[in-house]
Amino acid sequence: MSSMDSTPTGTGIRPANDTAPPTALTIAGSDSGGSAGMHADLRTFFSCGVHGMTAVTAVTVQNTLGVSDMVEIPPETVAAQVESVASDIGVHAAKTGVLPSAACIEAVLAACDRQGIGRDGRTPLVLDPVAASRNGEPLLRADALAALRDEAFPRATLVTPNLDEVRLLTGIEVRDRDQLWEAAKAMHDFGPEYVLIKSGHLPEDPECVDLLFDGREAVTLPGPRYSTVHTHGAGDAFASAITAALARGAPMERAVRLGKRFVSRSVRHAYPLGSGVGPVSTFWRISSRSIQ
Ligand SMILES: Nc1ncnc2c1ncn2[C@@H]1O[C@H](COP(=O)(O)OP(=O)(O)OP(=O)(O)O)[C@@H](O)[C@H]1O
């Protein structure tokens, strides 16, 4: 897969000194329960040794039982956050989570274009097309899905849909591992450089085998399937671990393999919380003795 090596590494701006870590930006919503969204992203960046920054798109009222409310941040404020950190600190790689409206998507894309973030710029952009919470509560307006597909996908270096998002965007109902390839091709037709199809939502499959596709060749990413209900934030952890690896200069295939390893271990160390679905552990690398 030759083009797997062509990923831009992201120049960022000026490292403060030799010891400054790479930087990564998440453009995402907050989760008051601390399990998903930008909270999972920031913890993952931290665990991967990358300085995390945020452009908050929406504030959700959320716990382990679901999302009960959401307030959108004005699109111009979202864009201003992107421009503020990119123009001063520099961004080595960026990712998106909840982008709640077409207006938000357009503002984010314009800011990213100006800052060289996206598939034709210096800085890789990982687009996680989050459509709903794991309980099915919508996290975007009706107009956002088409804007994601038609405007954001062609500007993304990598898109990381789960199987529900594949169905919403392409109409393809993936029922087993063999159909991942068909889904990847349909998603690639929307214009991103790479597509990563996540297979967490195939509960009958004894393994979690994801698929990376660059428009020509596909790479399978095998992984165990752990028996746990506590997988809140798995998708965010995966996309942000890939983003962290890209920020550190890894080419795409390597970044995705590192991300897969990170998220598998995060699911393995998932923990119960509240009375609903608990989070994956994005800080499995850090032992409980770290602060003693
Ligand atoms: N039970 C599991 N055991 C091991 N790996 C899993 C499990 N569930 C999901 N994964 C892995 O976690 C990653 C995220 O996949 P998934 O399809 O669950 O994404 P998602 O639906 O976007 O996540 P989220 O639960 O955050 O909405 C993938 O690499 C997937 O293979």
Ligand SMILES: Cc1ncc(CO)c(N)n1
């Ligand atoms: C804020 C937010 N982003 C993403 C998800 C999906 O994991 C969620 N539940 N909440």
